[in-house]
Amino acid sequence: MAPLSVRTRLTVWHAAVLLLIVCLFAAASLLFVRARLYAELDAQLTRELSIIERVYREQPYELADLPGDRGFLFFQIAEKQTPRHESDGWRQMGFQRAPNGASTGAPASWAAADGTWFRVQSLAQPGYRIAAAVDETALRHIVSTLGIILLLGIPFAVGLAIAGGYFLAGRVLAPVGAMADKARRISAESLGERLAVPNPGDEFGRLAAAFNETLARVEQAFDQLRRFTADASHELRTPLTAMRSVGEVALQSERQPRQYRDVIGSMLEEVDRLTNLADSLLTLTRADSGKIELKPQAVDLGELAAAAADQLRVLAEDRHQTLALDANGRIQAWADPELLRLALTNLVHNAIKYTPPGGAIQLRVRSSPDAATIEVCDTGPGIPVGARELIFERFYRLHAARSSAGAGLGLAIARWAVTANNGRIAVESGSAGGSVFRIVLPQRTT
Amino acid sequence: MGRWSLYCASVKILVIEDERKVAEALREGLEAERYDVRVAASGEEGFYLANQQSFDVVLLDLMLPRRDGLDVLSTLRKRGIQTPVLILTAKDTVEDRVHGLDSGADDYLVKPFAFSEVLARIRALLRRGRAESVATLRCDDLEIDLLAHKAARGGRSLELTPKEFDVLEYLARHRDRAVSREMLARDVWQVTARATPLDNVIDVTIARLRRKVDEPFERKLVHTVRGVGFLLGLANGAA
Numbered sequence: 001m002a003p004l005s006v007r008t009r010l011t012v013w014h015a016a017v018l019l020l021i022v023c024l025f026a027a028a029s030l031l032f033v034r035a036r037l038y039a040e041l042d043a044q045l046t047r048e049l050s051i052i053e054r055v056y057r058e059q060p061y062e063l064a065d066l067p068g069d070r071g072f073l074f075f076q077i078a079e080k081q082t083p084r085h086e087s088d089g090w091r092q093m094g095f096q097r098a099p100n101g102a103s104t105g106a107p108a109s110w111a112a113a114d115g116t117w118f119r120v121q122s123l124a125q126p127g128y129r130i131a132a133a134v135d136e137t138a139l140r141h142i143v144s145t146l147g148i149i150l151l152l153g154i155p156f157a158v159g160l161a162i163a164g165g166y167f168l169a170g171r172v173l174a175p176v177g178a179m180a181d182k183a184r185r186i187s188a189e190s191l192g193e194r195l196a197v198p199n200p201g202d203e204f205g206r207l208a209a210a211f212n213e214t215l216a217r218v219e220q221a222f223d224q225l226r227r228f229t230a231d232a233s234h235e236l237r238t239p240l241t242a243m244r245s246v247g248e249v250a251l252q253s254e255r256q257p258r259q260y261r262d263v264i265g266s267m268l269e270e271v272d273r274l275t276n277l278a279d280s281l282l283t284l285t286r287a288d289s290g291k292i293e294l295k296p297q298a299v300d301l302g303e304l305a306a307a308a309a310d311q312l313r314v315l316a317e318d319r320h321q322t323l324a325l326d327a328n329g330r331i332q333a334w335a336d337p338e339l340l341r342l343a344l345t346n347l348v349h350n351a352i353k354y355t356p357p358g359g360a361i362q363l364r365v366r367s368s369p370d371a372a373t374i375e376v377c378d379t380g381p382g383i384p385v386g387a388r389e390l391i392f393e394r395f396y397r398l399h400a401a402r403s404s405a406g407a408g409l410g411l412a413i414a415r416w417a418v419t420a421n422n423g424r425i426a427v428e429s430g431s432a433g434g435s436v437f438r439i440v441l442p443q444r445t446t
Numbered sequence: 447m448g449r450w451s452l453y454c455a456s457v458k459i460l461v462i463e464d465e466r467k468v469a470e471a472l473r474e475g476l477e478a479e480r481y482d483v484r485v486a487a488s489g490e491e492g493f494y495l496a497n498q499q500s501f502d503v504v505l506l507d508l509m510l511p512r513r514d515g516l517d518v519l520s521t522l523r524k525r526g527i528q529t530p531v532l533i534l535t536a537k538d539t540v541e542d543r544v545h546g547l548d549s550g551a552d553d554y555l556v557k558p559f560a561f562s563e564v565l566a567r568i569r570a571l572l573r574r575g576r577a578e579s580v581a582t583l584r585c586d587d588l589e590i591d592l593l594a595h596k597a598a599r600g601g602r603s604l605e606l607t608p609k610e611f612d613v614l615e616y617l618a619r620h621r622d623r624a625v626s627r628e629m630l631a632r633d634v635w636q637v638t639a640r641a642t643p644l645d646n647v648i649d650v651t652i653a654r655l656r657r658k659v660d661e662p663f664e665r666k667l668v669h670t671v672r673g674v675g676f677l678l679g680l681a682n683g684a685a
Contacts, residue, residue: 261672268673272627275558276645282538283639291539311635314609314650342639349643410643 006176007169014165019158026150033146037139041119042107048073048132049123056085056130074118075132084128095120095133109136175204183211191219231395232281235407239270239277246270280409284394287416294336294420301372301441302327304337305363308344312352319357323348327365333372333441335421340441343417343425344374346410347437351378355434372441379434388427457572458482460501462492462518463534464510472505475561481568489513496522501529503571505564508535508546516549523550530571534559560626562674583618585678588659588667590618599659609634610655617668617678626675652676 004012052075055062067073067087074095077085093112107121110133117140122131179195186193194215195208250263286292302325309325316323333340351361359379366373383391383398390396394412418425423441430436459481463469466487473483484501486492489510496504496518508515519531530552535542538556546554552574553567583590587600590611597604597614606614612634617625631637631644656668669677 265672265674271558272645272673278558286539293540311644312647314654315646318650318653338639342642345642349646 007166007173010169010173011162011165014169015158015162018161019154022154022157026154030143030147030150034143037142038119041134041136041139042121045107045119045121045132045134048075048134049121049130052077052130052132053123053125056128060085073132073134075130077128077130079128093118093133095131175208179204179208179211186215188222191215191222228394232277235277235395236274239273243267243270277407277409280407280413283413284409284416287413287420292339292420294339296334296336296421298332299335299337299340301331301333301365301374302329304340304344305365305374308341308348309363311345312348315349315352316361319352319355319359321352321355321358322360323352324360324362325365326362329367331365331367331372333421333423333443335423335441339417339420340439343414343439344376346414346417347376347439350410351376351380351435351437354378355380359434367443370443372443374439374441376437377430377434379430379432382429382433382435383427391427392425456482457503458484458499458501459568460484460486460492460495460499460504460529462486462489462496462504462510462515463507464488465507468507471561472564475565476568479565489515489518493518493521496527496529497525503568504529504531505568506531506533506551508533508537516546519546519551520549530574532564532567532571534564560624560628560674562620562624562626563629565623566620566625566629583615583621585618585621585667586665586680587663588618588678590615597659599663602662604658606655606658609651610658613651613655614659614678617676620678622677622679624671624674624677629675 052063052066055066056077063077063085066075067089073087074090074093075085075087076083076090076095093114093116095112095118107119109117110120111117117136118133119136120131120133122129175198182193182195194212197205197208197212199205200209246263246266250260255263283292305327306325309323313323348361348363355361355378361379362375362377364373364375364377366375387396387398391398392411392415395408396412397408415425418439418441421441423439425437425439427435427437457480459476461469461472461476461483463472463485464487469485469487473485476483484495484499486495490513492504492506492510493513495501506515506519510518515533515535519533522529522531531550532553532555533546533551534555534557535546536557543554552571555564555567581591581593583592588597589599590597592615595608595611597606597611613630616630616634627645627648630648631642635644635647637644652668652670660666660668665680667678667680669679671677
């Protein structure tokens with residue numbers, strides 16, 4: 001069976017609970033009314049008995065007139081098991097067989113031979129005993145009528161409840177349907193659309209708001225992806241253009257083998273650029289999809305910094321820069337060493353690239369009670385305040401003209417590599433000019 | 447070409463690669479090295495050839511029409527064919543690598559590869575099992591003492607940094623053959639993350655090495671093969 005709609009389920013629950021309540025209520029009122037009516041009838045019977053007793057003791061000759069005066073009244077007066085006086089019809093109706101016709105006790109209901117119900121009670125006194133019966137047909141009629149009314153009324157009430165509940169549930173749930181329709185129409189091309197939030201305070205308002213927030217995040221991710229793809233294809237065009245023009249120009253006229261070699265070599269250089277770009281893009285794409293598995297371990301930051309400095313020292317020397325390491329003590333962080341090395345190498349490489357010849361680059365490793373930091377300080381031109389966030393964006397280049405300096409992915413990769421290790425990366429101005437790139441990592445916790 | 451040409455004359459290589467240009471380039475390049483090359487353009491054809499004839503090395507692409515490269519490989523291994531297999535593929539994650547080697551590959555090279563590296567890997571596969579215990583590498587009047595970690599040219603000792611020595615040794619081991627920057631990065635600098643900015647470091651190191659090895663001498667030994675990499679040898683410009 002297909003699962004029922006929320007609307008149907010709400011209605012069914014609603015009706016079921018109502019049915020239970022109405023049934024309990026009806027049964028209780030029926031029993032209550034019945035008990036009250038019997039109590040009244042029994043009181044009447046008791047009154048009749050005392051009247052009969054008084055008449056019997058004071059004016060026994062009037063006993064014969066009693067039934068006529070008091071409507072339908074049957075009674076019997078017996079002295080020592082011998083009936084002394086019986087009203088007309090006592091015997092015809094067969095009251096001597098009634099439970100209280102002979103003995104004494106609480107009032108009881110009894111059906112005569114013709115089907116008429118009577119309430120029978122007897123009063124035993126020393127020397128005599130009085131039994132009386134009153135017709136309870138009217139009472140039974142009232143009770144059964146009430147029962148029928150209730151029986152007919154319950155389905156009607158429940159039917160009304162179902163109809164009303166269904167209508168109400170429909171009204172309450174209508175915003176959900178509207179939201180679903182709207183959400184269904186939103187596609188990659190119309191991510192800018194949002195659900196209407198008619199009442200931000202209620203449950204549906206919050207649902208719509210939450211959905212809108214999700215949409216906003218998806219839209220942002222999509223925008224980023226679009227920009228990334230556009231930037232990437234733009235970056236791809238540069239080496240492709242170079243290859244194409246170099247190749248086409250070479251084919252324009254006959255050349256010496258040596259020149260052909262040169263052309264092919266030049267094209268292969270562009271292939272290298274493309275390969276590097278593809279590698280960087282792939283690294284970032286994998287980082288985005290979380291496909292790179294981290295192998296965190298205790299990393300000695302001093303050693304790491306020394307390794308990075310050693311690796312890149314020749315570059316600094318080539319540019320007559322000094323590359324100094326300032327690390328004292330054993331400072332450990334909990335991180336993936338490969339990724340951290342990648343981040344640090346990128347930062348140092350960047351510092352060497354942008355610091356003018358003769359400048360100084362310093363790697364500082366520091367620790368505080370809860371964090372370990374590596375700083376890469378340079379004496380380069382520094383980075384304007386407005387660009388300090390942007391430089392970590394993919395393809396962002398501070399100096400647009402320096403296109404040969406790489407694709408602008410190094411810092412983006414560095415930032416990813418640090419944040420993947422639960423660290424932070426930021427840049428600020430050095431005290432003596434230049435920039436300070438700072439990697440902050442959680443201290444090693446064992 | 448020296449000792450290799452004699453040795454390679456009878457070496458048979460099967461190239462299973464569906465991309466026509468790549469397959470043709472490999473064939474031409476390998477034939478220029480005097481290898482005997484057969485090319486199969488599909489997994490089926492490659493499997494058939496590898497079954498029918500015996501090869502010394504198989505170069506296997508993974509994404510092939512009709513029959514996946516890994517499938518071809520594991521079926522060959524199941525049949526007891528132990529020819530060394532070098533996988534050439536664009537899939538470069540660690541899992542892909544492990545999966546490839548688990549399926550019975552002997553080596554794994556990621557596209558776009560440098561042809562010089564393909565040659566180096568093939569030579570390594572052919573050499574396998576044969577211990578090569580050389581204490582001294584020579585190239586013209588350059589002498590590299592692997593045990594003492596010292597290099598000398600024309601009897602004059604060269605003052606090399608450890609890294610420069612490693613590069614020189616690596617170049618000498620691939621004498622007369624071009625070595626790509628990628629090979630140096632991976633094998634000398636031990637850097638596996640390809641996004642690491644090492645190209646400049648390699649260029650500068652080579653430049654310094656050249657100053658020490660070549661500058662004082664008439665005959666130049668360290669050559670740049672433009673767009674390819676570097677080469678140690680007398681022949682100028684030969685890749």
